[in-house]
Amino acid sequence: MESHVKWGLGFIVVGVILEITLPFLFILDTALIAIGIALILFGGRDKKVEEVRE
Numbered sequence: 001m002e003s004h005v006k007w008g009l010g011f012i013v014v015g016v017i018l019e020i021t022l023p024f025l026f027i028l029d030t031a032l033i034a035i036g037i038a039l040i041l042f043g044g045r046d047k048k049v050e051e052v053r054e
Helices: 003-021 023-042 045-053
Strands: none
Touching: 003 023
């Protein structure tokens, strides 16, 4: 598993745990989950761009 996927899953898990335990921090939870999803979706873009250039 690549590092951006690991970090993305970590952010999502921490966001969900914080949402369950401390629901009044919903802005922080939402931001962590959004960052995690973005890392998973867009984390491998640099490799794809390098492959196209070569």
